[in-house]
Amino acid sequence: SQTIHQWPATLVQPVGSPLSLECTVEGTSNPNLYWYRQAAGRGLQLLFYSVGIGQISSEVPQNLSASRPQDRQFILSSKKLLLSDSGFYLCAWSVGDTGELFFGEGSRLTVL
Amino acid sequence: GQNIDQPTEMTATEGAIVQINCTYQTSGFNGLFWYQQHAGEAPTFLSYNVLDGLEEKGRFSSFLSRSKGYSYLLLKELQMKDSASYLCAVVDSNYQLIWGAGTKLIIKP
Numbered sequence: 001s002q003t004i005h006q007w008p009a010t011l012v013q014p015v016g017s018p019l020s021l022e023c024t025v026e027g028t029s030n031p032n033l034y035w036y037r038q039a040a041g042r043g044l045q046l047l048f049y050s051v052g053i054g055q056i057s058s059e060v061p062q063n064l065s066a067s068r069p070q071d072r073q074f075i076l077s078s079k080k081l082l083l084s085d086s087g088f089y090l091c092a093w094s095v096g097d098t099g100e101l102f103f104g105e106g107s108r109l110t111v112l
Numbered sequence: 113g114q115n116i117d118q119p120t121e122m123t124a125t126e127g128a129i130v131q132i133n134c135t136y137q138t139s140g141f142n143g144l145f146w147y148q149q150h151a152g153e154a155p156t157f158l159s160y161n162v163l164d165g166l167e168e169k170g171r172f173s174s175f176l177s178r179s180k181g182y183s184y185l186l187l188k189e190l191q192m193k194d195s196a197s198y199l200c201a202v203v204d205s206n207y208q209l210i211w212g213a214g215t216k217l218i219i220k221p
Contacts, residue, residue, distance in 0.1 A: 046208070088152075090154055099143060099145070099203040099208075100157060100160060103156070
């Protein structure tokens with residue numbers, strides 16, 4: 001069966017520090033991969049999605065970046081965090097045309 | 113622009129029935145999802161509708177009317193564990209998911 005894991009689960013970082021969130025999927029090949037952010041009381045905001053290794057589409061201009069060094073690995077990074085980067089970050093994968101997403105456990109980032 | 117509307121918050125009583133509505137205006141339509149999200153956790157899949165009508169799955173049912181741009185999620189025999197946010201999401205013409213802000217459902221004893 002397919003599984004998805006992301007880490008760390010919780011992160012408290014000072015403004016201006018770097019960020020790296022990692023996500024891996026097991027049990028499937030060539031998945032579509034996504035990074036979402038969810039601010040408190042708000043809907044899911046798509047940040048990046050990837051249809052293959054090295055193929056990244058950015059939905060929102062910001063100080064975040066994403067990379068897909070391997071088929072089942074998706075990394076969200078920042079060189080310098082802003083206060084507005086605080087939120088709940090979710091990695092997800094999908095296969096096929098229906099668009100159904102399977103989410104990782106989530107990473108709660110607090111920037112102080 | 114693309115827009116998904118659903119109520120911000122609803123309150124219901126344990127054992128009762130509640131209907132959560134979702135209306136959408138999107139560039140194309142390739143299906144509608146409902147997800148459940150407990151506080152601090154990731155969303156989990158509840159239902160998928162692509163054709164008009166009612167899909168029943170245990171205590172949960174989802175309805176779709178494409179001509180009206182409307183869906184609802186019906187929860188029967190409410191339990192305390194149903195307290196969560198319910199997210200409506202539409203698959204647009206590019207097969208991208210457009211998300212509503214979610215409806216926070218509060219169940220009271």
